[in-house]
Every structure is written in C-alpha cells, then in structure tokens.
Amino acid sequence: xxxxxxxxxxxxxxxxxxxxxxxxxxxxxxxxxxxxxxxxxxxxxxxxxxxxxxxxxxxxxxxxxxxxxxxxx
Numbered sequence: 001x002x003x004x005x006x007x008x009x010x011x012x013x014x015x016x017x018x019x020x021x022x023x024x025x026x027x028x029x030x031x032x033x034x035x036x037x038x039x040x041x042x043x044x045x046x047x048x049x050x051x052x053x054x055x056x057x058x059x060x061x062x063x064x065x066x067x068x069x070x071x072x073x
Contacts, residue, residue, distance in 0.1 A: 019048035
C-alpha cells in the first residue's frame, strides 16, 4: 500500500498544501489557522502548518502533526 493515510489526512506530505491551508486535529477537532498562529506555543500569526517545528503538537489534546487533516477552503 503506497499511502496509509485516509483522504484529507496531512500525514507529513507538504506538497499537497499551501501556506494558507488550515488543518483540523482528527482527535479533538481543534483548527490550526496559519493566519492566527498558535499563541499557546508562541507560534506567530502567518506561520504555515508545514513550517511548524517537528515536535509541535495540538495545543488542545497533544495530537501529533500527522494527526491533522487538511481543511478544504
């Protein structure tokens, strides 16, 4: 199987998203919006999801970046 992530999952593939793409945690449904950043983790507004540190996790439930789904515009 070439891709074990279901449709909409990020899975770490940055080629499928833009810097403005919003992401939703598939565990708790918290939304990362690049326009807002992540104040709780001192991530500045305008920071693309793909530019978040490798160890960044959902500020609501601690889900990993790979646990986020791409939100369609």
